[in-house]
Amino acid sequence: MFGGGIPFEHFAHGGGGMPGGGRGGGSSEPPETTKLYETLEVEKTSTQKEIKKAYFKLSKIHHPDKGGDEHKFKEINAAYEILSDPEKREKYDKYGLEGVNDGHNYGGGEAEDLFSMFFGGGGRRRSAGPRKSPSLQHAIKVSLEDLYNGKTVKLAINRKVIVGDVKSCDSCGGQGIKLEVRQLGPGMITQVQRQCPDCGGQGNTAKTKSERKVLEVHVEKGMAHNEKITFRGMADELPNMEPGDIHFIIQQKEHDLFRRKGADLLVTKDVSLNQALTGFSWKIKHLDGRDIMIKTKPGQIIQCETTDSESGRTLPFIMMVKDEGMPSQGNPFVKGNMYIAFHVKFPTTLDANVISTLRSLLPDADIEEEYDPEQVEEHFLDEAELKHFGKGGAAVSSNEYDSDDEGGGPQPVQCQQS
Template identity: 75%
Template sequence: MFGGIPFEHFAHGGGGGGSFGGGRGGSAEPPDTTKLYETLELEKDATAKDIKKAYFRLSKVHHPDKGGDAHKFKEISAAYEILSDPEKRKQYDEYGLEGVDDEGGAQQRGEDLFSMFFGGGRGNGRARGPRKGPSVNHPIKVSLEDLYNGKTVKLAVNRKVIIGDAKECEKCNGRGAIMEVRQIGPGMITQMQRTCPSCQGQGNTAKTKSERQVLEVHIEKGMKHEQKITFRGMADETPGMETGDVNFIIQEKEHELFKRKGADLLVTKDISLNQALTGFTWKIKHLDGRQVVIKTRPGQIIECETTDAESGRTLPYITMVKDEGMPSLGNPFVKGNLYIAFHVKFPQKLEPDVIKQLRMILPDADIEEEYDPEQVEEHFMDVADLRHFGKGGAVSQQSEYDSDDEDRQGGVQCQQS
C-alpha cells in the first residue's frame, strides 16, 4: 500500500531480524546534513545567493591553478553542485549524502561522495567518525590601520559545555528522528518522519552548562575583508558530535582617506590647474603613523583625464607610489602600491591681464580669426549639461503638428461625380 518498506529510513543491522536492512544507508545514525554547508562555510539557512557567493569566493582561493588544494577544490565544487540545485538540496537536507549519491551523479565523476567528504566509501567497512557540530560565526569590525599594522584583541565568547556523560535519547532510541503515523482518510494512513523533539535530532542527550571563555584573536598584517579567523572546537558542545568551531569574520571599516583593493591602496586628490601645470607637494599620514610627502617631479604635468587603451573609456588621471600599499598576508615585507587619482579644478573666470600673460607663457595660444563683425554672427558659449543633448528645439510642438497633419490627410476623401 505504501510502496516501500515501512520505517526504512530507520533501518539498522541489530534487532528486528534484519527486516529493515533495505533502508537508505542501513545505519542507525541519523544522516549527516551539515557537511556540505560546512564545506562552503555556510549555515543551513543560507540563501541561493549566499551559496553562489560562497562558491565563487572559495573556488578562487582553492583552485589548483592558483596554488590551491585539488581535493579541497573538488569538495567545494561538489557541495555547490548539490546545494545550488533546489531538488538536490532538499534531498540532502532530508537524507544527507545518500539522498543525492546516485549513479548519475558523483559516481560518474570518478569519486564517491562519501569518499570525498568523509575519507571512505560506504562499503569499505571503515567508520566515518562522529559528525561535526555547527560552527558559530562572529563578525569583528577592524580598522584599515589594524589590518596594516596587525593587532591582537581579546574577545569573550559564551558556549555550552557538557556536564557528565551523554546518554542515548530514550524517545528515538538514539536515531535522532521519530516516525509518526497519521490517518488521512477512512481506511488510509500515512507515516511521516520528523526530527526527535527530545534530542533535537542528535540521538543523544546530556546536561550542559554555560561557560565564558576569553579568546585572543590575532589579526595578521594584510588580512582582508570577510577573511575568517578560526578557533577549532570552541563552539557549543553537542552530545555524540565533534565540537564545532568559532569563526571571527573580519569586517573592514571604511577609511576616510584610503580605499583598498587587494594589497593596493587608492587615494583621490583635488588639485588646481596651477598645481597640475607647475607641480605640488602633498603631505599625508600613512596607516602606520608615518608622515609621507608626495610630490611631482620637476616639469611633470598632471593631466585632467586619460583614455583607457582597451575600453576607450575616459578615466581619471592616475599616478602611483611604489611599495606604499598594504603589506601582503603571510609576507608583510612585500607591499602593494599606492595609487593616486586626480581631479583638476579649473578657475571659473580669469582677469584680462592674467589671460594676456597666459597667452605669452603657455604653448599653443589661440590665433584669433580675422573677420568683420558686420559680416558674421558672433556667439558666446554658456555652460551646458550633456544629459540635455537631443532635447532642444520644439520637439513636442512639432509632434503635435505632425499628428494634426495626419488627421487632416486621413479625413480627406475624393468626391466623385
C-alpha cells in the first residue's frame, strides 16, 4: 500500500537533528504540525489558557458518557496532553507527530499509534488485531420500579452493514490521507496532510446499506444509574474493521416517593407531635406492588432531630425498615434497607390545663388504619443512623460508575410549626 517504504516517512525531518535520531535518506518536506491544533479547534499561536479552555469545552461535548464518539474523545485527550506540555508542544511544532510519538499511551484507553489515531490508514506501529469501528451509546430511561423488579425492553436500532466487496479508495490510493499544497507567501509553499474525505481516513471504501435490528435489553434487578448494558459488535460496519459495540446507559427516573442510594431507599414522612409521642402507622405501596404497613413499636418515640455522632451536624431523625430496600444486583434475594427521615410538626399553642390529656387533645392524632393482617404485611421500625444509609444489601464489586450522584443523602431538616 505504501510501495514497501516506511509509512509516513515524509514526516521525518532529514538528517540527525530530530529527537530520537533521524532516518537517513528521508524527504526534506516539512513535518505536519497543525493536526493537533485543528483537533482542539485552536490556532497555533493560542496560549495555554486558550488551549485548556478549548479542551474542556470539546471533552464535554464528545465524552462517550454523553453520547460522543469514543475515538474523537481519545484524539482530543491526546492532543491536549501534548499541547498542554510546553516541552512536548515545542517538539511537535518543530518535528510534528514524529517528535512526540515515543510509545507513551496518549489519550487513555488502549495504546494506539499517534499516526493511526489522527490519520488512520496504518501508522508505523499497529496494535495487535483489527481495529474496531466507533462504539455507539444510547440512554435508556427506566423507572425505579423497573430497577427493582427487572425488565426486558425491545429496542430497534438502525446500523450500516457492508454490501459486496471492500475496495481500495481511488481518491487517496488506499493511504487514507491526502497532501494539500498551501502557499505561505510569495515563492513559499508547504504541504499539509489531511484525512481523505472520501474514505474517512480508512483507505478503503465499500457500499453499505441500512439494517434494522431489534435488540432485547435486559435490565437486571438492582442495576444502578449510569450502568452500561453492552451489545458486542452491533455498531456500524466499516471496511477492514471489526464492528464496534452498542452501549445502553441506564438513566434512572426520579420517583415520587423513594430516593435511592446503592441498595438502600429513603423516604420522608411528616408526623404530628401526637403521632411522634404516641405512635403512628403508615401504609405505602412498595416498588413491587405490595402494600406494606409501617408502624412504630409500642412506647417508641420519634425525635424531632438528632445530631450525627461523627460530623456533629443536625439531621432529621432516622428510622429503618430492615430488608425493604432495593435488591442487590447479582444477588436479588439480599436487599438493602428502607430509611425514613421524620419531620415532626409542632402545634403553635398548648393549654397547660390539658397536659394530662395530651394525647387526646393534640391535633392530627393517629387514626389506626383498618387492614387484614393476613393480607397486608406488618413492619415495625428499628432505630438507625444516617451514616449507614447506602451500605445495605450484599457486598458488590466496585463499578465503573459511581452511584453517589443518583439521589444523594437527605438534607438537614429543622422542626417546623404548623
